[in-house]
Every structure is written in structure tokens, then in C-alpha cells.
Amino acid sequence: MAITPDRRLLESGIEVRPVYGPADAPERELEPPGTFPFTRGxxxxxxxxxxxxxxxxxxxxxxxxxxxxxxxxxxxxxxxxxxxxxxxxxxxxxxxxxxxxxxxxxxxxxxxxxxxxxxxxxxxxxxxxxxxxxxxxxxxxxxxxxxxxxxxxxxxxxxxxxxxxxxxxxxxxxxxxxxxxxxxxxxxxxxxxxxxxxxxxxxxxxxxxxxxxxxxxxxxxxxxxxxxxxxxxxxxxxxxxxxxxxxxxxxxxxxxxxxxxxxxxxxxxxxxxxxxxxxxxxxxxxxxxxxxxxxxxxxxxxxxxxxxxxxxxxxxxxxxxxxxxxxxxxxxxxxxxxxxxxxxxxxxxxxxxxxxxxxxxxxxxxxxxxxxxxxxxxxxxxxxxxxxxxxxxxxxxxxxxxxxxxxxxxxxxxxxxxxxxxxxxxxAGEIVIVGVNRFVQESDERVELHRVEAAAEQRQRERTARVRAERNAQAAAAALADVRSCAVGEGNLLHPMREALRAHCTIGEICGVLRELWGTYDKR
Missing domain, CATH: 3.20.20.240 (Methylmalonyl-CoA mutase)
Structure with missing residues (x-):
């Protein structure tokens, strides 16, 4: 619907009137902040x-x-x-x-x-x-x-x-x-x-x-x-x-x-x-x-x-x-x-x-x-x-x-x-985006950009590999087994997951256990 001087429409579909008065506001008392239904805070x-x-x-x-x-x-x-x-x-x-x-x-x-x-x-x-x-x-x-x-x-x-x-x-x-x-x-x-x-x-x-x-x-x-x-x-x-x-x-x-x-x-x-x-x-x-x-x-x-x-x-x-x-x-x-x-x-x-x-x-x-x-x-x-x-x-x-x-x-x-x-x-120009569909400038503004150093990824991979190499392998395996056992049952999963993380299991390893049991979601 086109925006005109006589008709303004919010994207939520609410029509905005030219002016508002007491008749437009609902008749309800404004409660103090901190009290039900907390409209005011x-x-x-x-x-x-x-x-x-x-x-x-x-x-x-x-x-x-x-x-x-x-x-x-x-x-x-x-x-x-x-x-x-x-x-x-x-x-x-x-x-x-x-x-x-x-x-x-x-x-x-x-x-x-x-x-x-x-x-x-x-x-x-x-x-x-x-x-x-x-x-x-x-x-x-x-x-x-x-x-x-x-x-x-x-x-x-x-x-x-x-x-x-x-x-x-x-x-x-x-x-x-x-x-x-x-x-x-x-x-x-x-x-x-x-x-x-x-x-x-x-x-x-x-x-x-x-x-x-x-x-x-x-x-x-x-x-x-x-x-x-x-x-x-x-x-x-x-x-x-x-x-x-x-x-x-x-x-x-x-x-x-x-x-x-x-x-x-x-x-x-x-x-x-x-x-x-x-x-x-x-x-x-x-x-x-x-x-x-x-x-x-x-x-x-x-x-x-x-x-x-x-x-x-x-x-x-x-x-x-x-x-x-x-x-x-x-x-x-x-x-x-x-x-x-x-x-x-x-x-x-x-x-x-x-x-x-x-x-x-x-x-x-x-x-x-x-x-x-x-x-x-x-x-x-x-x-x-x-x-x-x-x-x-x-x-x-x-x-x-x-x-x-x-x-x-x-x-x-x-x-x-x-x-x-x-x-x-x-x-269609009914919604104005300044600098995009109105008030456009031809010249480009030069803005300094943040760049993520490529070497950071390699450092991160190396640290994760060291964690796996230096941990107690048996303790890590046992902790992952406990996560699996709890996931099959009805206990609170955070308790065995906490112990797995303490044993230096990784997020990917723990999520991998749950993927095997629960599968992954495909919205198609």
C-alpha cells in the first residue's frame, strides 16, 4: 500500500493516524512500574x-x-x-x-x-x-x-x-x-x-x-x-x-x-x-x-x-x-x-x-x-x-x-x-532507506575494516590437538561413555557433560556422541 500524506502504514500493518488524542488511547489506568502487568517496567x-x-x-x-x-x-x-x-x-x-x-x-x-x-x-x-x-x-x-x-x-x-x-x-x-x-x-x-x-x-x-x-x-x-x-x-x-x-x-x-x-x-x-x-x-x-x-x-x-x-x-x-x-x-x-x-x-x-x-x-x-x-x-x-x-x-x-x-x-x-x-x-521506494534508495551518493566512503588474522585458525587447531594429546585418554573415553549412557536414559545430561569437559573432552566430541544417538535436524 502506498505511503501518502493521508495514509501511513507501519510494517506491522498498523495504520498511523495524523494525530492522537484521548479517544485513541485505551481506557486503562497506568499502573506504577514494578507492579502487574509491568507495562511501565x-x-x-x-x-x-x-x-x-x-x-x-x-x-x-x-x-x-x-x-x-x-x-x-x-x-x-x-x-x-x-x-x-x-x-x-x-x-x-x-x-x-x-x-x-x-x-x-x-x-x-x-x-x-x-x-x-x-x-x-x-x-x-x-x-x-x-x-x-x-x-x-x-x-x-x-x-x-x-x-x-x-x-x-x-x-x-x-x-x-x-x-x-x-x-x-x-x-x-x-x-x-x-x-x-x-x-x-x-x-x-x-x-x-x-x-x-x-x-x-x-x-x-x-x-x-x-x-x-x-x-x-x-x-x-x-x-x-x-x-x-x-x-x-x-x-x-x-x-x-x-x-x-x-x-x-x-x-x-x-x-x-x-x-x-x-x-x-x-x-x-x-x-x-x-x-x-x-x-x-x-x-x-x-x-x-x-x-x-x-x-x-x-x-x-x-x-x-x-x-x-x-x-x-x-x-x-x-x-x-x-x-x-x-x-x-x-x-x-x-x-x-x-x-x-x-x-x-x-x-x-x-x-x-x-x-x-x-x-x-x-x-x-x-x-x-x-x-x-x-x-x-x-x-x-x-x-x-x-x-x-x-x-x-x-x-x-x-x-x-x-x-x-x-x-x-x-x-x-x-x-x-x-x-x-x-x-x-x-x-518500490515506499520505505525509504537513506543512502540506499534515496539520498544516494556516487562517491565511495573509505572505511577501515577489521581483518581476522589467518594464522589464528591454525593456532586454534594446534591448541585443540594438544589438548587431546596431553589429556588422560582413558578418563576422557570413560567420561564420553557416561554422557552416552545418560543420553539414552532420563537423567540430567549436564552432570556427565560437566565431568567430560573437566576431563578435557571437546565440545565437538560431546556433541558427536549426541549426534550419533539423536541424529541431526533437517528442516526439509
């Missing part, structure tokens, strides 16, 4: 009590290089670590596996064994810093390595704080970095829930991700609905495994995209909290306010960044970050302006970090909770997004829930259609 004082965590996502090459980048960011004001893993690690392959050739350290850090994790976290006080790890299919293995390194530092599991993404369902929907079929993958997810409840109680056991759903081309409504539908599936699986929604629900977190339309994004975050509060109370009977209150990390929209006129991305990121903050994010990553071209340079990463610091210290964003609450436009958008997302969740329910809807291809096809519609509007 999960905590009473919000950023006056504790500003959002500045958590810049980083990782490349080998553990040594990534450790240096984490230290640099912490020294320059980052308040939490966010670890990006390379593609082989995400898919459960060791760096010296033939399938990993050419991909080691390219999109994140390569982690094969306990030796790598020790180097990655060297000199970082794990009892003081919270850490987010973007890892899904082998999430339990990376968390266990983190716990083992913390123990070597003298930090007990009860003192560890952070989040492991552990959201496998969105991999089938939008990202593609899965290993095993959905149902055994859900077992690993709920085993991690139970393990953390016993051993790492302050850890957020999952970050249910809408970010990648939006990156794949979904609308804001679809991002909301499919993310929360996945959250429902994880809750159902946890309850079936004997866990209490009041307990595991308090450790759930979410991960949303901060996209371009500032007002829609603020309303989306508010609607997400309102929806999830009612889902946890009414569907699962959770009475614990901490289980009802949705907490989320936000990242600015990677798919919105352009290779053309890349410095424009600084502005895009700032607007998106402001939307996340006005929407009440608990932590935030701001993308670097050069990410449409390569992994961020140190210079670009510093500008992204400084963007958050300017918002936090100069823009007045920490002075009051929900600063746009009560705006007729924001309240109308919040209600509209909530209603449309609720209807789409009901559609997923009718199909048998998120797992069944994914297995049938429903979710994937809905996102693909939305992505096609948006791209069609961009090509």
Missing part, C-alpha cells in the same frame, strides 16, 4: 535504582584476541561481557573438524575445550562481572565451561551472574544454527534450567530471542508473538520436567530487536511485558512477581545497517538504542557502524560504546521510568501491538504450540512472507 525505580547494563557483543579469532577486546571494553566503561561464538562452536564442531575449515574465528570466538575458555576469561573477575553468552544448541556445554573456569578462580556457582541464550526454537525459525531435532533439544534446555536452579541460582537460564526473528524479516507483531509463543513452549517443557513456574520463571529473560521506528519499538517493549505477565499468571499460575515480570536485553537492528554511507549507521544505532532505553531494557548492545562490512574495528566498537554512555549520562534517560507512558500515541500502539500479537499466539496454539508450528513450517512461512512484503516496498 519490571522494577519500581527502573534506571534511577540501576541503569541498564552496557553489554557490547564481541568475539573473534581465538580466545586470546577476544580476551583482549573484552578487557579493552571493560576498561572503557562496559559493565557486562557479551560473548560471540564462531559458527563451528555454535554448531558443535571443533576447530580442527573438516567441516569447520575457513570458518574458525570468523563470526565470533572459537571455543573447543576448557583450555580455550580459561584463556577467554583470563584476568576477568567472574564474581564481579555478569556475562551473556550467545550460544544455543551447545549452550549447556559453554555454561559448564564457564562454571569450571569460575571454580578455578575460586568463585562458587552461587556467585555467578549472567545469561546463556539457550533458545533453540528460534534457530529452527530464523537463524539456522541448530544441531539436534527439536524434542531432544528441548531436553537439553530444561536440563539446564534444573541444573542452574541447583548450582547457579542467579543465572538467567534462557534468553528467549525475538531478535533473530526480526532480523529474518518479521514484523514487530510477529517478533512479539513468535517469541512469546516460544517462551510458552519452554515453560510447558519445564513444567513437564517437574519444575515450578514460580522458580524457573524468575530466571527467564528475553532478547528483542531495537528496530528503526522509534515509537513502534517503545510500544512493542511495553506490550511484551504486559502480554508475558498475563501469560505467566493466567496460563501457568505463576504468583511470583519475578516470574511474571518480563526482563529483556535489546540489540540494535543489524539488518538495518547499510554498507552504503556506513557512517549513517551511527545515527540509526543511536535512535534504536534510545527506543530500547525508553522501552525499559535491562541491558543493551549497540551495533558498530561498520558491521555491514566486517567485524567491528576497535574504533567503531568504541563509538558504539560511547553511544550508550551519552544516552545514559547526558540524555536524561535515567531520570524517570517509562518517560513516554501516557502518550496517546504510545498507549494506542501498545494496545494494538498487544492485541495483534495475542491473536497470533492463539493461532500458534491452535496448531499445537510453538514446536508443532515450527515443525509444520507455519512460523517460517509467515516470516518469509513478511520479509518479502517489506523488500517489495523498499524496492
Amino acid at each position: 519490571p522494577y519500581p525505580g527502573m534506571y534511577r535504582e540501576r541503569p541498564w547494563t552496557i553489554r557490547q557483543y564481541a568475539g573473534f579469532a581465538s580466545a586470546e584476541e577476544s580476551n583482549a577486546r573484552y578487557r579493552y571494553l571493560l576498561e572503557h566503561g562496559q559493565t557486562g561481557i557479551s560473548v560471540a561464538f564462531d559458527l563451528p562452536t555454535q554448531l558443535g564442531y571443533d576447530s580442527d573438524d573438516p567441516a569447520a575449515e575457513g570458518e574458525v574465528g570468523r563470526t565470533g570466538v572459537a571455543i573447543d575445550s576448557l583450555a580455550d575458555m580459561k584463556l577467554l576469561l583470563d584476568g576477568i573477575p567472574l564474581g564481579e562481572v555478569s556475562t551473556s553468552m550467545t550460544i544455543n544448541a551447545p549452550a549447556s556445554l559453554l555454561l559448564l565451561l564457564y562454571e569450571l573456569v569460575a571454580e578455578a578462580q575460586g568463585v562458587p556457582g552461587t556467585a555467578l551472574r549472567g545469561t546463556v541464550q539457550n533458545d533453540i526454537l528460534k534457530e529452527y525459525v530464523a537463524r539456522g544454527n541448530y544441531i539436534f531435532p527439536p524434542r531432544p533439544s528441548m531436553r537439553l534446555t530444561t536440563d539446564l534450567f534444573a541444573y542452574c536452579q541447583q548450582r547457579i541460582p542467579q543465572w538467567n537460564t534462557i534468553s528467549i530471542s525475538g531478535y533473530h526473528i526480526r532480523e529474518a524479516g518479521s514484523t514487530a507483531v510477529q517478533e512479539l508473538a513468535f517469541t512469546l509463543a516460544n517462551g510458552i513452549a519452554y515453560c510447558e517443557a519445564a513444567i513437564a520436567a517437574g519444575l515450578s513456574p514460580d522458580d524457573f520463571g524468575a530466571r527467564l529473560s528475553f532478547f528483542f530487536n531495537a528496530h528503526n521506528n522509534f515509537f513502534q519499538e517503545v510500544a512493542k517493549f511495553r506490550a511484551a511485558r504486559r502480554l508475558w505477565a498475563s501469560i505467566m499468571r493466567d496460563r501457568f499460575g505463576a504468583a511470583n512477581p519475578k516470574a511474571q515480570a518480563l526482563r529483556f536485553h535489546a540489540q540494535t537492528g543489524g539488518s538495518t545497517l547499510t554498507a552504503q554511507q556506513p557512517e549513517n549507521n551511527v545515527v540509526r544505532v543511536a535512535v534504536q538504542a534510545l527506543a530500547a532505553v525508553c522501552g525499559g531494557a535491562q541491558s543493551l548492545h549497540t551495533n558498530s557502524f561498520d558491521e555491514a562490512l566486517a567485524l567491528p574495528t576497535e574504533h567503531a566498537a568504541t563509538i558504539a560504546l560511547r553511544t550508550q554512555q551519552v544516552l545514559m549520562h547526558e540524555a536524561g534517560t535515567t531520570d524517570t521510568a517509562d518517560p513516554l507512558g501516557g502518550s496517546h500515541y504510545i498507549e494506542s500502539l501498545t494496545a494494538e501491538l498487544e492485541q495483534r500479537a495475542r491473536e497470533l499466539i492463539e493461532r500458534v496454539d491452535e496448531l499445537g504450540g510453538a514446536v508443532a508450528a515450527i515443525e509444520s513450517g507455519f512460523v517460517q512461512s509467515e516470516i518469509e512472507e513478511a520479509a518479502y512484503r517489506t523488500q517489495t516496498r523498499i524496492e
